[in-house]
Amino acid sequence: MSLLYFLGEILMIRKILLSGLGLSAALIIYGTASAAILGSPHEIGNGPNLCVACHTPHNANANAKPLWNHTASSAAYTMYDNAFSSTLDMAVAGNTPTGISAACLSCHDGTVGVSSYGGVVANDVLDGGKSVGTDLTDDHPINIAYDPAADPDFVAATGVTGAGLKLYNGQVECATCHDVHNGPGVTGKLERPITTADLCTACHIK
Ligand code: HEC
Ligand code: HEC
Ligand code: HEC
Ligand code: HEC
Numbered sequence: 767m768s769l770l771y772f773l774g775e776i777l778m779i780r781k782i783l784l785s786g787l788g789l790s791a792a793l794i795i796y797g798t799a800s801a802a803i804l805g806s807p808h809e810i811g812n813g814p815n816l817c818v819a820c821h822t823p824h825n826a827n828a829n830a831k832p833l834w835n836h837t838a839s840s841a842a843y844t845m846y847d848n849a850f851s852s853t854l855d856m857a858v859a860g861n862t863p864t865g866i867s868a869a870c871l872s873c874h875d876g877t878v879g880v881s882s883y884g885g886v887v888a889n890d891v892l893d894g895g896k897s898v899g900t901d902l903t904d905d906h907p908i909n910i911a912y913d914p915a916a917d918p919d920f921v922a923a924t925g926v927t928g929a930g931l932k933l934y935n936g937q938v939e940c941a942t943c944h945d946v947h948n949g950p951g952v953t954g955k956l957e958r959p960i961t962t963a964d965l966c967t968a969c970h971i972k
Contacts, residue, residue: 802949807956810880819883820869820946831869837882839872841900846907855917856910859937863902863909870940875900908939912969919971929968930960938969 803809803816810819822835830838844850847858863871873880876897879888891897898905912933914920927933931942943965944956952959962968 802947805950806948807950808946819880822884830872831866834869835883836869836872837878837887838868839875839878841871841875841877843871843875844901844903845909846903846905847910850903851907854907854910856907856913857916858907858910860909863939865939866934866941867908867939870944870946871898874898874940906938906943908937910938911936912938921967921969921971926969929962930958931968932958 808820809816818835820836821833823833826833826835827838830836843861843863845858845861845863846854847861848854862868872878873892874897876891876893876899879890880892881888881890902908912920912923912926913936914922921929923933923936933939933942943958945952945958946956948956948958957965960968966972
């Protein structure tokens with residue numbers, strides 16, 4: 767199902783809800799479409815606007831992940847890279863997380879308000895354990911090429927994707943281990959459902 771179709775469906779349902787017609791039918795469809803976000807930590811914003819803190823059907827930020835609506839962070843990061851860890855064998859692509867990790871960090875580095883989207887500036891920044899901060903050296907490496915040829919202690923890339931984990935341009939990113947659309951029923955902290963017993967050993971041979 768295409769994103770536009772999906773978002774269109776939500777908007778259409780919102781219209782139905784607002785018009786007060788077909789309420790129960792709309793609720794059934796709405797429940798299906800939003801079952802994962804609804805009630806999860808990523809239920810941000812109100813009512814039928816479940817998606818808008820992150821996605822928009824129009825005028826999205828072309829530099830970010832699917833139809834991205836959240837204000838980007840302009841923070842400078844300290845990466846978990848070879849300069850930090852001499853035992854790291856794989857390549858970290860620069861000091862600026864890109865793509866999907868930048869999308870997560872637009873809320874989770876604690877510098878941009880959660881409600882800063884669609885041109886609104888807000889101060890409700892994440893803190894405590896919910897913010898990873900801008901010093902990423904106490905966090906699992908991201909923006910890093912998954913390259914078992916550089917270190918034999920790693921499962922082949924096909925094994926990783928076969929276990930249900932996603933690599934982005936061949937790299938490990940936040941969304942490799944997390945799925946934001948996971949609902950409140952998912953064990954742990956929004957981890958992707960994986961087919962191996964353990965998240966870490968889906969990649970690490972330890
Ligand atoms: C907290 C932020 C956030 C919220 C809220 C959110 N999304 Fe997403 N969405 C993302 C991110 C990040 C990605 C990229 C995920 C990936 O590539 O693994 C994504 C990807 C997608 C995609 C394309 C990839 C896929 O998984 O199919 C669709 C479609 C989508 N979202 C729909 C929605 C809808 C509909 C809602 C509201 C019910 C919603 N999202 C709410 C962050 C969010
Ligand atoms: C629009 C802002 C926003 C974006 C973008 C966003 N998050 Fe969140 N995230 C939140 C909020 C708000 C919470 C709940 C914080 C709380 O409970 O105090 C949260 C909670 C979490 C949690 C903790 C869940 C739990 O069970 O306690 C994880 C893990 C997480 N997010 C990962 C991600 C990842 C990975 C991405 C990118 C793919 C992402 N988030 C994108 C706002 C965001
Ligand atoms: C290698 C896998 C992996 C990667 C990559 C990863 N995480 Fe996590 N993350 C986890 C696991 C596992 C937990 C649960 C840890 C726990 O509960 O002790 C977690 C927990 C979290 C939490 C919840 C912390 C809390 O105290 O509630 C947040 C927020 C979070 N991650 C955000 C991110 C962001 C943002 C990124 C990218 C910058 C990221 N994660 C990258 C595996 C990962
Ligand atoms: C998607 C694959 C993947 C998953 C899942 C994963 N890792 Fe990693 N991990 C990597 C890669 C790639 C590196 C970088 C290895 C290198 O360059 O030698 C790494 C590096 C590390 C390092 C740093 C090693 C160093 O030399 O500095 C530690 C520690 C680590 N991971 C622990 C974990 C733990 C704990 C988990 C489970 C919560 C986990 N990893 C899940 C792929 C993964």
